[in-house]
Amino acid sequence: MSHTTLLTIAVAGVAALLLLILKAKVQPFVALMVISIGVALAAGVPAADLVKTIEDGMGSTLGHIATIIALGAMIGRIIELSGGAHAFAHSLIEKFGSRRTPLALTVAGFVLGIPVFFEVGLIILMPIAYGVARASRKPLLVYALPMGAAMLTVHAFLPPHPGAVAVAQAIGASQGLVLLMGIPVTAVVVLFGYLVSRRLTRRAYPMDPAVYAEVYGEPETAGGTAQAPAQTGTGPSDGGHATAVLTKPTPSDTDARPPSFPMVLALIVTPILLILLATVGQNTLADGSTLRAVLTVLGAPMVALLIDVALCGWFLGARRGWNRAHIAEVMGSALPPVAMVILVAGAGGVFGKVLVASGIGDAIADVLERTGLPVLLLAFLTSLALRAAQGSATVALITTAGILTPLLHRADLSTGQLSLVALAMGAGALALSHINDAGYWMFTKLAGLDVATGLRTWTVLTTVMGCAGFALTAALWPLV
Incomplete structure (x- = not known):
């Protein structure tokens, strides 16, 4: 089959995927599976090999990322229901002082965004932003805009979030190097976003009267004990793991004394440190070294997260009065919301496998090579276009990885360069x-x-931060 025909099938497949998600409102997992099967058959994959191709794509993807996503969700759930997230945010506000409260909430969004999904983190921290805005009588957007953008940045860039994990696995990047380079890159992007948000929030924006009343007590009056309103997200999501109802931990979930700031911070950074130590050990210690072997095992992402789940269960649960049944219940409650995320990631792996098996991947690689554009720029632009077209960051990342993997393999990039490509996609x-x-x-x-107003603030800020993130990856490229 000619390259022109294969490319036509690929373009039609992506267009059909967007139509199914945007117009027909088909769940992304189902849409990806349907399009993968259709593209495979249209591109000439033998019917006898179709099932095996799907199973190989699903199995190779989920075999690596399913455990990581599930364990990461458990850690976030324990921190959430133990009251650790609220305690962590309030401690930062106290440490930074009233004048730097927006920065404190931005830092809280960045740190808590590592183990907690974006939507859940927003649910946890928005009531705190409400309370601070009510006490200071300043616009809510001053606090909420940089905080929300920080959490979304982590969601797009860093493991254990599903898109970042899936991309690293698909293109062969090292998750340790993605973290090693991605954490400082993300931190700089978040700080830059905080500075940009200060300019964006200098002017006053109209605010929904109902939300204003909830935040400030009553229209045009201070005081009151307003609580944040319930809100259910609409539109295509990153797998349906958001249930946007603003809640705080119940008395049964946490005792009168919340977890300390150092405890929560230590539990958040433990798996990151283990993964980074393994990466450093693999690059500095002699092959066959006992210490290198130990660090490699402890720093394997699923092992590091499993260790952290056990530590969270003990320090945030058992030591604070949770019995074993309650700890198991809390861990189990983290799994249903991420089940669809895992399936979407697996379906993205199927799509990528189909592109390779059908020869479409090589055809796309040929066309992209002829453009003369650097692979880093292609990764950014492809992910950006898919993000703008269909909305879901996770679907954009997974689809981009599937499209570009053949080109990246042909380019013979180093592990460090592949890790930067993953960050550019983020x-x-x-x-x-x-x-x-x-x-x-x-x-x-x-x-x-x-x-x-949302387009003038949230959309502008996320776009500026995304471009800044790409600029940083481009600046690091000559160094790896």
């Missing part, structure tokens, strides 16, 4: 969060913004 997936993104609706409704 930068594209961060940008252009707008009306087809569930996260956009969730943030704007909770912040009381209308559509136009």
